[in-house]
Amino acid sequence: MEKSQLESYTKAGKIAGQVREYGKSMIKPGASVLEIVEKIEDKIKELGGEPAFPAQISLNETAAHYCPDENDKTILKDEVICLDVGVSVDGFIGDTACTVDLSGNNSKLVLASEEALKNAIAIVKPGVKICEIGRVIKETITEHGFRPVKNLSGHGLDQYNIHDFPTIPNYDNEDDTELEENQVIAIEPFATTGIGMIGEKGFANVFQLVQIRPVRSSITREVLEEIASYNGMPFTLRWLTKKFGMKARFAMKELKNLECIKEYPPLVEKSNGLVSQAEHTILVKENPVVLTEV
Ligand code: MN
Numbered sequence: 582m583e584k585s586q587l588e589s590y591t592k593a594g595k596i597a598g599q600v601r602e603y604g605k606s607m608i609k610p611g612a613s614v615l616e617i618v619e620k621i622e623d624k625i626k627e628l629g630g631e632p633a634f635p636a637q638i639s640l641n642e643t644a645a646h647y648c649p650d651e652n653d654k655t656i657l658k659d660e661v662i663c664l665d666v667g668v669s670v671d672g673f674i675g676d677t678a679c680t681v682d683l684s685g686n687n688s689k690l691v692l693a694s695e696e697a698l699k700n701a702i703a704i705v706k707p708g709v710k711i712c713e714i715g716r717v718i719k720e721t722i723t724e725h726g727f728r729p730v731k732n733l734s735g736h737g738l739d740q741y742n743i744h745d746f747p748t749i750p751n752y753d754n755e756d757d758t759e760l761e762e763n764q765v766i767a768i769e770p771f772a773t774t775g776i777g778m779i780g781e782k783g784f785a786n787v788f789q790l791v792q793i794r795p796v797r798s799s800i801t802r803e804v805l806e807e808i809a810s811y812n813g814m815p816f817t818l819r820w821l822t823k824k825f826g827m828k829a830r831f832a833m834k835e836l837k838n839l840e841c842i843k844e845y846p847p848l849v850e851k852s853n854g855l856v857s858q859a860e861h862t863i864l865v866k867e868n869p870v871v872l873t874e875v
């Protein structure tokens with residue numbers, strides 16, 4: 582890895598860790614989800630990064646991909662809350678998440694994913710099979726009395742690419758691919774009180790540009806230009822309505838019809854079990870570097 586790449590990864594990871602803690606400090610009963618994500622995204626820019634994806638706050642049985650739009654009125658009360666943030670510096674990404682239990686009854690569930698992450702990181706080094714990481718995650722979560730979410734995984738990271746090879750499973754999937762020195766990976770155990778499977782549910786507010794096609798209307802062209810500036814990384818309608826007003830909704834509809842846009846709806850546990858998540862971005866070394874630790 583080049584020195585400048587490592588510097589960007591290090592900076593992105595550091596900002597991501599800082600804003601995760603900043604976001605966590607705002608997760609309190611009575612707080613507005615919309616306000617928290619906007620403050621997080623502003624803070625990312627203030628610290629010299631860009632959001633690698635819109636900040637996400639997923640409640641209870643929702644594991645990921647919940648992102649408020651500009652009209653969202655969700656006020657936190659007594660939920661189990663997963664906060665997931667991504668920061669890009671020149672396209673090099675820090676991806677990190679934590680869970681806050683406002684219910685007061687689910688601290689063990691939160692601990693299960695945290696401990697699974699800790700135990701997984703403890704075995705990371707070049708040559709370790711990714712199924713071994715999955716096994717450690719599953720064993721830790723099971724020992725705490727919960728199940729891992731099997732169809733959510735960690736992943737490799739590359740410039741402007743959040744979900745790169747390899748997939749890091751949350752159970753032993755028998756994949757004997759080995760970690761390599763200088764790979765950057767995100768490990769993200771999800772623990773649940775449910776059956777451990779998620780499915781898509783509800784309306785998407787996280788999107789990704791998949792192809793650019795010629796468009797007629799000038800507003801759609803402007804919006805497409807803005808989306809292209811995200812370099813293929815996920816975005817939310819809220820960013821567009823802020824810049825273009827309600828016309829952004831029209832443009833997005835047209836871009837969806839033209840199949841320029843992929844949608845990522847919220848991911849909800851299939852048996853409505855509560856979900857917790859913990860995530861760090863790690864540089865694989867003999868002594869691994871947890872880039873998103875603060
Ligand atoms: Mn994440």
Ligand code: MN
Pocket residue numbers: 676735736767769860
């Ligand atoms: Mn991730």
